[in-house]
Amino acid sequence: MSADEFDPAIERLFARTPPMPDAALFTADVESRLQRGSRIRYAVLGAAGVVGGAVAAREVLTIRFTPESGEPAAVVGHGLQAASLNAQTALQGGLDQLGMGSLDLGSMGGMQMFWVAAAALIAVASIGLMRLSQEV
Template identity: 75%
Template sequence: MSAEEFDPAIERLFARAPSLPDAPLFTAEVEQRLQRGSRLRFLILGLASVLGLGVAAREVLTVRLSAEPGESAALVGHGLQAASVNAQSVLQDGLDRFGLGSMDLAPVGGMQMFWVAAAGLIAVASIGLLRLSQEV
């Protein structure tokens, strides 16, 4: 069989996809997987929304409105300092748990840590977008 005869024969064979006996079952399974993924995303986004709403409501309800003008800046400064100390203790506990408690981060400046954190966030966002595009 020559090439001129072979190409049209292949085209005729693949022009129409054969119907398989389990095609309806396959279609139902694919639709079920798509629905399960969207349900999971809906559940995760819903839980995150409820959690965010709860945190926002708690913060709104615990605001001290009777503070003097100069006192509010001191309260904010004290709150930021307390949050920083809390974050440092959580980080130190995590490092101790993994055996990295003696790791000294003092030589690394604030700007370097900012860029490292920014690169990490960009990497996490890129991975998330990649996984999301593969699901769709």
């Protein structure tokens, strides 16, 4: 048998693996393990969702919009207002140095700035995700 005839013969012999005698049992065992794992995962995710939903509902129902002056929420609120004012003053000073002093940031409220920042973060994350998917 020449070398040209020998290689295809070996390839034909090893092209198909012989069936194992316990192949059906092995397949059934693997499928049952996969099903058992998915049931546990569904149960854990469901329990986490119920607990998270209960905590979120409790927080929404117990919210107070007017904290009293001695409470920590009021102190934190005043601190955040001061920090926001300082940041806005510093930003306005930087814009004055760049020659864009007429740009007024005082007209945007805190919630509007939050949504602008959130939209910017979502845009940056989307661009990063697109670049990452193109590299793969």
